[in-house]
Amino acid sequence: MGSKRREYLAKIYRKVKFINTIESDRQGFFGGRKKFDRNKETIVLVTHQTSSTGAPLLGLNIGKKLSEKYNLINYIMLAKELNDSFVDDCFLLIEERGRSSLEILRKIIKYYDIKVVIGNSIITHSVIYGANSLGLATISLIHEFADYIYPRSNILDNIIVSDKVILPAEIILDSIIDELKVTNGSSIIPQNISIQPQGKLPYFPDANGKTYSIENIYKRLGINSGSQYKVIVAAGTIDIRKGVDLFISVARYIKKISLLNYKFVWVGERVGGNAAFDQVFFERQLKQFNLQNEFIFLNHQQSLDNIFSIADLFCMSSRLDPFPNVVIDALEADLPIACFKGASGCVKFLEDNNADCVLASYLDTYELAEKIVYRLEDSSYKKEFVNSTLVSRALSFDKYVDFLDRKIEEAYAFNKQNLQVYSNLKKASFFDESFAGVGTTDAPSLYHSILLSRKGLVNFTTNPKPGFSNLKWILENCCGDCTVPMEQAIAKGIDSTHNCHILSGKVNEDIKLRIAVHLHLYYIDLSDEFVEYFKHLPVQYDLYITIVKSENVAQVEKSFKGCGAANIKVIIVENIGRDVAPMIFDLKPYIADNNYDVIGHFHSKKSLDTNNDMGDHWRRYLLDNLIGTSTKNATEILSIFNNKDVGLVFAEDRHYIDIGKNRSFLNSLCNMIGIKTVRETPVFPLGNMFWARANAIKDLFLLDKEHILQDEPLPYDGSYMHALERITPHLIESNGYEYITVYKSGTIW
Structure with missing residues (x-):
């Protein structure tokens, strides 16, 4: 990819003069605040939107770390309030603006050699899909449960076109396997998936909301620092998935069970088209449970440090949540964590690490309330600094980025091997396209079959030609989990696994059969x-x-x-x-x-x-x-x-x-x-x-x-x-x- 063209384009981007907001060109390409370094390799980091929410904040922090080693292109599918922060650590920022991701990627690779394209969230699937079709190495960071991903085919398609997939928790993998059982009848775990908690985010931009002072929070709660109140905090966007209604129900039962005084705080923004409508139900719920004086909503905070400093416990009431940043923040603040089993990826982490936590049966708000009261009102409980120690020991963000960097190398090598296998098999003319049919990607079905096989999903493939059964080959040749049967067969000079008669229309024998x-x-x-x-x-x-x-x-x-x-x-x-x-x-x-x-x-x-x-x-x-x-x-x-x-x-x-x-x-x-x-x-x-x-x-x-x-x-x-x-x-x-x-x-x- 000619270095002169890369250098020329880089010079153009560097000429952009930055003010409070970025001046844009009609193409949606903007110069970043970092210079292109021809001695570094180049990567693309795809963010579905630059909002003050979990995945975008993770992407922003990943970009900051990786830009120390790589030339970074930030690919933004939807620009939001944090867009300017994403300019700081890249040499090029691209806004999709409704254009074809394939068109954008073609333009990028015209000028730059791309080592890997990283998609942060399943929502970036279309870009990862396009990158794979162009022969680029790909990594997907999937934070979402398969239960609420639509169309449902996106999960399998994304796994197929991603050289490596990183999940934050085992519960996400479980949801993916459950989905594959339903849609494809398979419980095989794709071999390109690994699990790594993301760790504590080290950076939050100034545009990431306000931070109320401790005095202001006390004022909102109607108490002072000397008041004998227990404060329980929950956080997240105000919607059904995050379990606002469940938190209100927990608050109701705590008020009934305990003789002490409690205050309940939900920190987060109202987002989405139904936000105002949902809020009506939540307010009605508070009124019916007589909680108007005990429960408040706080706007999204840039930092939760102040609210956590006066809190006694963090309650994660989500119905489905992978391993949210806010739980890590609460752990670092050494707060006990309360949540439902089967609802979050953090549960296994809390159990495995003997954290200071309160766990209740799935969505059982009464049980959770009982256990919270017992935990907070047990005067003999002396488990101090357990949770904060966990963060420094097991949830280091540097550790997460180091893991991701290793996966970049693995993805690059894996993709290179895939392309070589494809080239070899294409030359061998072993694969009968008309018989095998086309897979779920835009790539030729031969390549699709290779991608599946090398990820341990050969059971999702079609047989490559009449007379050759992938399963029969595997059974008779003791293949590994991620082999390509037809590649092995060619190497051994074998072209069939069983006798298949291709009808010619030329046979004219007498039939003397009853x-x-x-x-x-x-x-x-x-x-x-x-x-x-x-x-x-x-x-x-x-x-x-x-x-x-x-x-x-x-x-x-x-x-x-x-x-x-x-x-x-x-x-x-x-x-x-x-x-x-x-x-x-x-x-x-x-x-x-x-x-x-x-x-x-x-x-x-x-x-x-x-x-x-x-x-x-x-x-x-x-x-x-x-x-x-x-x-x-x-x-x-x-x-x-x-x-x-x-x-x-x-x-x-x-x-x-x-x-x-x-x-x-x-x-x-x-x-x-x-x-x-x-x-x-x-x-x-x-x-x-x-x-x-x-x-x-x-x-x-x-x-x-x-x-x-x-x-x-x-x-x-x-x-x-x-x-x-x-x-x-x-x-x-x-x-x-x-x-x-x-x-x-x-x-x-």
Whole structure:
């Protein structure tokens, strides 16, 4: 990135003359008060807004420290009251002003070599996303709970595009894992995440509000320094998340329980569109609880030192809070801390370090009030200077910045490796873009897959090509948590994990097989669709259709007259056991003992519990790959059974699906059948449609109906029905056969 251009631009920025507010250009680029040093590396620190709140103040302090080592660019998404303070420690300040972050980043890298882009808050996701797409190293500082992040996909997307992620507390990680369980069915911890409390902020700008004198505070409280009052302080923006109403409730119970006099102070600003509306409720609550004389609101303070100097306890009443600065300030003031378990990241820290604290069950305001009274009115309590010692020992801001600096080096190296792996795999042409599909980032899906794999999230990837299963490779090659399976395969000169037949349309072999086709037709409105597919089967076959309503028999028989079957039999079955039970139990007399060579199993999958017509796409994908849209396709598929070693043919699938919650059910089936148990099921007929050699799956027809049928509704995962879907490859291999997957190019679901 030519040094002449960098130097030229730097000279321009240095010419800006500063007054009380920064003069801006039309581009939103401003010269900082520090000079660009060509001997230093350059970093970008992204702040979502320059307000007097937690994350921006953290960002301001991070910038001050890191600017001692790096050339700092402060990237501001929204300018607020502290904007001028962010100019002090950077050589360049950029205001987004509604412009594309990608456009801004492209402009930056045109002139500067950027070592890393640091996003301070999940709200900076769009900038981190853009930085990653430009090949820049990225770090995300996530302070927010996944519970209130929207859109919900931002959490996973942000983890994917961040080389390193730093959280302030374990409770934030727990919320992220809970979210991934719900949205992606995974409890795997991304390996790029680390936890580090931020420490005590050393600097607060003058613009960060006023500081009331002690005398003024006493006056507001209506007491003097000699008054026999206990003072309890809470702080934060005045909103529901911070638990203003809960603090009022705690105050109510303390007043009821204690015989002593108490004063309660909330320090903070009213922000947001509902602030005035919320305040009405809080004032009403105070009136109903008769607390108007005991409870006051103080405006945001530049420093809490004065209010803390007269306080007896700090109460953090938040419903959800990571590890707020104000708790660290209260610890430094050696105040006992009261809070709810499960509501804040500071709870574990307080417990682990034997802090002077009061902890109550989640949002139990009466319990918290009781414990506060006991703590403050216990004359024998002598735990002095415990909390302030904790701050100096375990919450050093220098320690936090040193940790962040190490992560900068790690992120830079990690990103460099990612780009190298991408380059190598791109050259190898191993990755089939049309098969694997595109991931959740704008980057090519190959790069997306690399990012996931190298963060230990290979279970979120798609398989790279037909015939290669990421999970099967990992199981058979003892990979580490953060490896890229296709990279290892290329290094070993291996291009597949299992046999996959790519349909060519050129095979024209004779089919001399006696074939039975089972169709479980729960949704009879799909009859015409199946008729069109079955017409393409190259030989006469016997068709067995199972339905659940007797009144539909005549309609179904009429619909399937032209499907090409030699014989059609419609059988009424109970609505239990989904598509599998009708075949292995109800059709046992017709199929198991009738000397068929091959059995086809199909069903009217709709998946009504999924969105975007996924069930329809999935069903058609399976039918396109197992029968096709022409007799030539169907002939080619069935001719695979001319190889006597083949016992099972099913559609190739790009998705990474593991054994899930089905191991106990599957191994119970193995014990019933008398075959070895399994640890995983990396490749199986996903969707449970297949062609099978009758002799290879004969054991399924010997299963005891009473043991494996389960009443609906079945869970989303974890049942005998899910286990039966997964057992067929293992079963046919146990019987001496092999399986082959089939794939018709251009199909996807």
